[in-house]
Amino acid sequence: MGKQSSAWIAIQQKRRWPLMILILLSLSTAMAFLIRSTFDSCPISSSNNVSHFVREKQDGGGGGGSTDDRLNGNARAPSLNPLDFMKSRLVLLVSHELTLSGGPLLLMELAFLLRGVGAEVVWVTNQKPNEANDVIHSLEHKMLDQGVQVYSAKGEEAVNTALKADLVILNTAVAGKWLDAVLKENVAQVLPKVLWWIHEMRGHYFKLEYVKHLPFVAGAMIDSHTTANYWKNRTHERLGIKMPETYVVHLGNSKELMEVAENHVAKRVLREHVRESLGARNEDLVFALINSVSRGKGQDLFLRSFNESLQLIRERKLQVPSIHAVIVGSDMNAQTKFETELRNFVSEKNIQNRVHFVNKTLTVAPYLASIDVLVQNSQARGECFGRITIEAMAFRLPVLGTAAGGTMEIVVNGTTGLLHPVGKEGVSPLANNIVQLARNVERRLTMGKRGYERVKERFLEHHMAERIALVLKEVLHKAKRHSHS
Numbered sequence: 001m002g003k004q005s006s007a008w009i010a011i012q013q014k015r016r017w018p019l020m021i022l023i024l025l026s027l028s029t030a031m032a033f034l035i036r037s038t039f040d041s042c043p044i045s046s047s048n049n050v051s052h053f054v055r056e057k058q059d060g061g062g063g064g065g066s067t068d069d070r071l072n073g074n075a076r077a078p079s080l081n082p083l084d085f086m087k088s089r090l091v092l093l094v095s096h097e098l099t100l101s102g103g104p105l106l107l108m109e110l111a112f113l114l115r116g117v118g119a120e121v122v123w124v125t126n127q128k129p130n131e132a133n134d135v136i137h138s139l140e141h142k143m144l145d146q147g148v149q150v151y152s153a154k155g156e157e158a159v160n161t162a163l164k165a166d167l168v169i170l171n172t173a174v175a176g177k178w179l180d181a182v183l184k185e186n187v188a189q190v191l192p193k194v195l196w197w198i199h200e201m202r203g204h205y206f207k208l209e210y211v212k213h214l215p216f217v218a219g220a221m222i223d224s225h226t227t228a229n230y231w232k233n234r235t236h237e238r239l240g241i242k243m244p245e246t247y248v249v250h251l252g253n254s255k256e257l258m259e260v261a262e263n264h265v266a267k268r269v270l271r272e273h274v275r276e277s278l279g280a281r282n283e284d285l286v287f288a289l290i291n292s293v294s295r296g297k298g299q300d301l302f303l304r305s306f307n308e309s310l311q312l313i314r315e316r317k318l319q320v321p322s323i324h325a326v327i328v329g330s331d332m333n334a335q336t337k338f339e340t341e342l343r344n345f346v347s348e349k350n351i352q353n354r355v356h357f358v359n360k361t362l363t364v365a366p367y368l369a370s371i372d373v374l375v376q377n378s379q380a381r382g383e384c385f386g387r388i389t390i391e392a393m394a395f396r397l398p399v400l401g402t403a404a405g406g407t408m409e410i411v412v413n414g415t416t417g418l419l420h421p422v423g424k425e426g427v428s429p430l431a432n433n434i435v436q437l438a439r440n441v442e443r444r445l446t447m448g449k450r451g452y453e454r455v456k457e458r459f460l461e462h463h464m465a466e467r468i469a470l471v472l473k474e475v476l477h478k479a480k481r482h483s484h485s
């Protein structure tokens, strides 16, 4: 296996990466594909990949655990690959863009999983910038290396492939524009074999221009129950259209991420190195928010909570280690006003020695290896899923998260982390939760361990592949029935 698995982590070494290489890789921001996509458009929050699938219809919650035993740990035999039935099938993947953000990278991951079982995979990118672009170039190269065909989105090849394909996967709502623009009079013929993979939960995606064909496709695959419910509600109330059959598929962690997370030596080296660069000592407690800096991700509110927790510790004279806050995801070029606000807050409160800003990076593993607690403070409807959450749990970190969106389907409140409300009402609860975890080493470590166990139970790549396989099987089945009727 191995090879087919993952986009983000283009590490060639198989089992035991020489430490030096690991370190070099991790520290080089240029190694873009190394560890995923912290910064999603969705927000599918960050990084690596997938898991739970449940039929939206009857069952609503949970998803069965029946396959878990068989898969635990020893699903190595290729014959167990749940996607084997896709062998020799022709699949067309339609991406709205080709960037290092969550949506496209997730679709690439699926492309490689399908190639791994011998499917014939064709990729088209609907919106390409005019100027040459290194990222696009290297991502396309990577796909060609894996035997994925890359065609122009608008050419005859794309249309012919759509007509011939066993399955067409549209990625994100925006990709819907491709249908009319390219297929034209052939749209109706293709819709019955379209699976629409949706990773967003924002108002501006609810445009008929994008999604008017949604009711007529074979199925929609969505990253969390919250997001699926949101789509059901919004399409109905805003657009007066009905969702097709909807499948919820939670994401999972790639094998590569799990390898780093489970490599104690690598973790220790990364931890020492990153802490030194931040100016945090080994015994200090580091709380990090890893997400692109923007109001929606709640860095401002996190800093207010952090300030409040410092104040609580001081006032109550609590004996706790020094605490630090790290904001990974700075981009002074993109979010100048908001970033300036954050930095001003830090200097006003005079907490510069406790708060650290790190530029946006695709390599999150070194940070996950170095911190003690992940803060997931996404506001409003929260994350669609929030990949960074399961990545952090893989590193045995407890999560302090907002009670919104996908986070609520990942974090078990009181067991693998603590939830606080979104908005200003969440500031004091989060401050209290920070203090709680700072005071109670045992609780913090136990939560981290429970989080890790939860990841092993349901948020690994093979779980995701299983769930996706069930969806693809149904969609193929439907498409076939349709073509015979």
Ligand SMILES: *[C@@H]1O[C@H](CO)[C@@H](O)[C@H](O)[C@H]1NC(C)=O
Residues within 6 Å of the ligand: 233, 234, 237
């Ligand atoms: C959809 O959401 C709105 C609020 O956002 C709510 O008032 C309404 O009852 C919901 N509709 C359904 C059918 O759930």
Ligand SMILES: *[C@@H]1O[C@H](CO)[C@@H](O)[C@H](O)[C@H]1NC(C)=O
Residues within 6 Å of the ligand: 304, 307, 308, 311, 349
């Ligand atoms: C932040 O800290 C300062 C000084 O440490 C304190 O005076 C202020 O009240 C705090 N702000 C909040 C919102 O807790």
Ligand SMILES: *[C@@H]1O[C@H](CO)[C@@H](O)[C@H](O)[C@H]1NC(C)=O
Residues within 6 Å of the ligand: 331, 332, 333, 359
């Ligand atoms: C972070 O990004 C800014 C520009 O946005 C750049 O000036 C700065 O050098 C970067 N810092 C590091 C450590 O790369």
Ligand SMILES: *[C@@H]1O[C@H](CO)[C@@H](O)[C@H](O)[C@H]1NC(C)=O
Residues within 6 Å of the ligand: 403, 413, 414, 418, 419, 420
């Ligand atoms: C999380 O659990 C705490 C108690 O451990 C409780 O006070 C809080 O309301 C819970 N939050 C949610 C969103 O369930």
Ligand SMILES: *[C@H]1O[C@H](CO)[C@@H](O)[C@H](O)[C@H]1NC(C)=O
Residues within 6 Å of the ligand: 006, 007, 008, 009, 035, 036, 037, 038, 040, 044, 045, 046, 047, 048, 049, 101, 102, 103, 105, 106, 107, 109, 251, 254, 387
């Ligand atoms: C897996 O899918 C997610 C979706 O965001 C993507 O962000 C990520 O980069 C992909 N790869 C990994 C390793 O997560």
